[in-house]
Amino acid sequence: MSASTSTTPAAAGRVPRPARRSGGPARRPGQRATDRRELRGALLFISPWIVGFLIFTLWPVLYSGYLSLTDYDVLTDPEFVGLENYEQMAQDPKVRLALWNTFYYTVLHVPSLVIVSLGLALLLNQAGRSAGFFRTAFFLPKMTPPVAVGILLLLLFNGQNGLINMVLGWFGIDGPNWTTDPDWVKPGLVLMSLWAVGSSVIILLAALRGVPQELYDSARVDGAGFWKQTTKITLPMISGTVFFIVVVNTIASFQTFTEAYTAFFGSGNTTYSNDAALFYVIYLFRQAFEFLDMGYASALAWLLFVIILAVTVVQLKVSKRFVFYEGEDR
Amino acid sequence: MKSSAVRSSVLVAVSGVVLAACAQGTTNDDGGGGEAVAFDPEAELSGNLSIMGFGLTDEIGEVRYEAAQEALGDDVELSLVEGDLDIQQFLSAVAAGDPPALVYANRDQIGTFASRGAIIPLDACIEGEGIDTSVFREPSLNQVTFNDSVYGIPEFNQVQITMANASLLEAAGLGIEAVNGSDWEAVTSATTALTQGNGGSLSVIGYDSKLPEFLPLWARSNGVDLLSEDGRTAQLDDPAVIEALEFAVGIYDQQGGFGAVKAFRDSADFFGEGNQFATGVLGAMPMENWYVNVLNEVSSDAPMAFDSYRSMDGEPIAFAGGSAWAVPAGTEDTQAAACRFMRTMTATDTWMEAAQARVDARAEEGLLFTGLLTGNAEADDRIRSELMTEDAPEPWASAIDAIYEANENSFTFPANPADAEFKTAWQDGVNRVLNGQATPAESMAQAQEEAQAALDEAWAEWDDDQE
Numbered sequence: 001m002s003a004s005t006s007t008t009p010a011a012a013g014r015v016p017r018p019a020r021r022s023g024g025p026a027r028r029p030g031q032r033a034t035d036r037r038e039l040r041g042a043l044l045f046i047s048p049w050i051v052g053f054l055i056f057t058l059w060p061v062l063y064s065g066y067l068s069l070t071d072y073d074v075l076t077d078p079e080f081v082g083l084e085n086y087e088q089m090a091q092d093p094k095v096r097l098a099l100w101n102t103f104y105y106t107v108l109h110v111p112s113l114v115i116v117s118l119g120l121a122l123l124l125n126q127a128g129r130s131a132g133f134f135r136t137a138f139f140l141p142k143m144t145p146p147v148a149v150g151i152l153l154l155l156l157f158n159g160q161n162g163l164i165n166m167v168l169g170w171f172g173i174d175g176p177n178w179t180t181d182p183d184w185v186k187p188g189l190v191l192m193s194l195w196a197v198g199s200s201v202i203i204l205l206a207a208l209r210g211v212p213q214e215l216y217d218s219a220r221v222d223g224a225g226f227w228k229q230t231t232k233i234t235l236p237m238i239s240g241t242v243f244f245i246v247v248v249n250t251i252a253s254f255q256t257f258t259e260a261y262t263a264f265f266g267s268g269n270t271t272y273s274n275d276a277a278l279f280y281v282i283y284l285f286r287q288a289f290e291f292l293d294m295g296y297a298s299a300l301a302w303l304l305f306v307i308i309l310a311v312t313v314v315q316l317k318v319s320k321r322f323v324f325y326e327g328e329d330r
Numbered sequence: 331m332k333s334s335a336v337r338s339s340v341l342v343a344v345s346g347v348v349l350a351a352c353a354q355g356t357t358n359d360d361g362g363g364g365e366a367v368a369f370d371p372e373a374e375l376s377g378n379l380s381i382m383g384f385g386l387t388d389e390i391g392e393v394r395y396e397a398a399q400e401a402l403g404d405d406v407e408l409s410l411v412e413g414d415l416d417i418q419q420f421l422s423a424v425a426a427g428d429p430p431a432l433v434y435a436n437r438d439q440i441g442t443f444a445s446r447g448a449i450i451p452l453d454a455c456i457e458g459e460g461i462d463t464s465v466f467r468e469p470s471l472n473q474v475t476f477n478d479s480v481y482g483i484p485e486f487n488q489v490q491i492t493m494a495n496a497s498l499l500e501a502a503g504l505g506i507e508a509v510n511g512s513d514w515e516a517v518t519s520a521t522t523a524l525t526q527g528n529g530g531s532l533s534v535i536g537y538d539s540k541l542p543e544f545l546p547l548w549a550r551s552n553g554v555d556l557l558s559e560d561g562r563t564a565q566l567d568d569p570a571v572i573e574a575l576e577f578a579v580g581i582y583d584q585q586g587g588f589g590a591v592k593a594f595r596d597s598a599d600f601f602g603e604g605n606q607f608a609t610g611v612l613g614a615m616p617m618e619n620w621y622v623n624v625l626n627e628v629s630s631d632a633p634m635a636f637d638s639y640r641s642m643d644g645e646p647i648a649f650a651g652g653s654a655w656a657v658p659a660g661t662e663d664t665q666a667a668a669c670r671f672m673r674t675m676t677a678t679d680t681w682m683e684a685a686q687a688r689v690d691a692r693a694e695e696g697l698l699f700t701g702l703l704t705g706n707a708e709a710d711d712r713i714r715s716e717l718m719t720e721d722a723p724e725p726w727a728s729a730i731d732a733i734y735e736a737n738e739n740s741f742t743f744p745a746n747p748a749d750a751e752f753k754t755a756w757q758d759g760v761n762r763v764l765n766g767q768a769t770p771a772e773s774m775a776q777a778q779e780e781a782q783a784a785l786d787e788a789w790a791e792w793d794d795d796q797e
Contacts, residue, residue, distance in 0.1 A: 073446055075443075075447055075448045076446060160531060160532060160593040160597050161594070177590060179596070180588065180593050180765075181589050182765045182766075275758070275767065276765075291751050292421070
């Protein structure tokens with residue numbers, strides 16, 4: 001249900017932009033035939049992906065659009081109801097609650113994740129020979145199944161006997177009931193989400209390793225210290241990667257599901273469904289598979305799609321002011 | 331990195347990942363009417379019988395499964411999709427036109443499946459195969475009877491009894507009757523006497539009223555059910571329900587609030603030697619009968635006291651739950667075998683064989699057999715009279731008495747087409763109060779509105795389909 005940052009993007013290794021052609025060399029005779037042959041070859045090679053995309057992504061996307069206009073319980077045929085599901089959505093207070101919870105979580109989660117992963121990547125970049133060990137160590141928690149992370153949350157953040165409150169207690173802080181106090185459920189989930197920060201750290205580390213050393217050498221000659229180098233060289237040079245992480249994790253945050261569902265709605269807590277942890281996709285899932293209202297769930301999915309699309313477009317627009325792409329004219 | 335590449339890949343990812351989650355197949359055209367199937371207890375059967383939601387986790391399951399296989403003959407091949415029934419998996423199979431021959435579901439799911447045509451009425455199966463429904467406990471049968479037809483063959487019965495730490499009770503100068511629910515003032519006083527803690531930190535939970543899940547029990551104790559007898563009207567804003575909720579929440583408030591109690595409860599080793607009773611950190615609570623087996627197995631020396639859970643008039647009551655076998659629509663080829671399988675699994679003689687296996691297994695481990703609630707009253711009576719020792723040691727003898735007393739006095743909600751929504755509505759209503767987000771009256775008014783809307787819609791669809 002959630003997107004992942006584990007797929008290493010092109011962000012890690014920047015591809016130099018090809019020089020712009022202006023009145024380039026004349027095309028060789030037979031060039032067009034060669035191009036066509038190459039295109040056919042390329043299409044042939046990627047055809048398995050295209051077929052998969054059409055069947056497993058595009059068709060379901062289009063079909064869910066149709067389902068969102070129906071009353072459909074999976075067991076009987078869909079019945080066309082027009083925009084009724086969308087009208088119901090506009091009046092459903094749980095939708096507003098779930099959206100609020102999801103925005104709240106996203107606003108806390110994404111900056112926290114970027115700051116922590118960037119900090120760790122900067123440290124790792126200085127680690128020398130031991131970097132390999134720490135890289136593995138930071139990535140290992142990412143391998144923990146999300147369901148296990150949900151269970152871990154309940155253990156670590158237990159308000160009475162959890163490790164987090166025990167550590168806070170050493171500093172004289174009386175920790176909250178993270179898992180049962182509605183005001184602390186989302187902050188607890190955000191802190192727990194940093195458990196899986198490893199993939200972002202690896203991506204950022206790869207970007208940091210790609211920053212040309214001569215830029216730092218020149219800056220040092222000019223008397224720039226660590227902070228100046230970081231803010232004037234490092235961050236601008238890896239801004240494309242940071243932006244990628246922001247975008248992907250924003251999408252993942254909007255789709256957050258497994259950890260919160262396991263902790264507050266799963267089999268161990270079937271009766272204690274905490275409103276504070278009712279994220280949008282959890283509400284969507286419950287509509288689809290607990291209440292068998294697949295038409296309404298499809299409408300909810302489309303609303304989420306529109307929201308994520310809008311947020312992503314805004315991020316792309318805003319990024320033009322802050323993100324530096326090597327080889328791009330500014 | 332090229333900005334255009336990032337942008338396009340991000341947009342594709344957004345489109346694909348969000349919406350792919352809603353991929354669905356088309357539904358099976360067969361609404362379950364199908365052709366007539368002949369059910370005959372003497373018929374020779376063959377084919378493959380796939381079963382979803384049932385697992386061979388203990389001797390009770392294994393012995394009965396073997397008996398069912400024998401009754402079906404060698405020409406019927408059984409295959410199990412083990413584990414609890416996965417609704418997503420079941421619905422996907424039905425939508426794909428490839429439903430399992432049998433499903434093993436919670437009884438409270440039967441009404442929803444039945445109203446949507448996912449499972450078939452079993453009247454013909456019951457009559458043809460000769461299943462004696464008179465032996466089933468009435469509340470169990472009530473839970474699987476929808477629109478006057480039986481849609482599930484019930485088995486097992488879970489009931490609640492009062493469990494308490496006798497040492498803590500004794501230290502507080504109390505007896506089990508102070509916490510068996512019959513006198514709410516006594517429960518309140520006992521909670522005060524039993525609770526121990528320092529500031530916001532609990533060291534002993536005095537009394538756990540087990541909200542939200544046991545609200546039906548507290549409400550019935552106060553004389554009202556959450557759902558009307560015909561399953562059409564929610565009664566969540568009934569003053570007696572609100573009074574029951576106020577009382578049960580008040581028990582938590584006495585101990586620092588639900589958050590503190592739940593966090594402390596969650597930190598316990600519930601199934602192990604360090605359970606709350608063995609470690610002396612819980613005074614008393616109503617709890618389901620299966621937990622007696624856990625306690626007897628992992629901490630048989632714990633200082634326990636048991637009694638029935640009792641209503642305000644002192645009578646034992648229990649909110650029963652359990653499982654049921656059901657036959658999905660569109661399985662005409664395997665319905666005769668499915669019916670034979672259900673009959674064998676729930677027959678009195680089969681239960682006796684299974685119970686004997688349990689008795690032997692417990693004896694081998696040096697443990698006490700604390701009984702088996704089958705959902706079949708005849709089997710329950712025979713197991714108790716023929717297989718259970720009359721000289722069980724205390725406190726387990728009291729536990730067994732309480733369990734069987736509760737079994738005779740259980741109640742359930744009737745099957746209805748919106749059980750999941752109804753349950754969510756009343757549990758969310760309780761949770762809002764536990765979290766301090768609303769008063770009991772406000773919260774249950776909202777719950778009533780949500781539950782009734784869901785019931786009205788589901789019943790309207792059902793009624794329309796019947797016309």
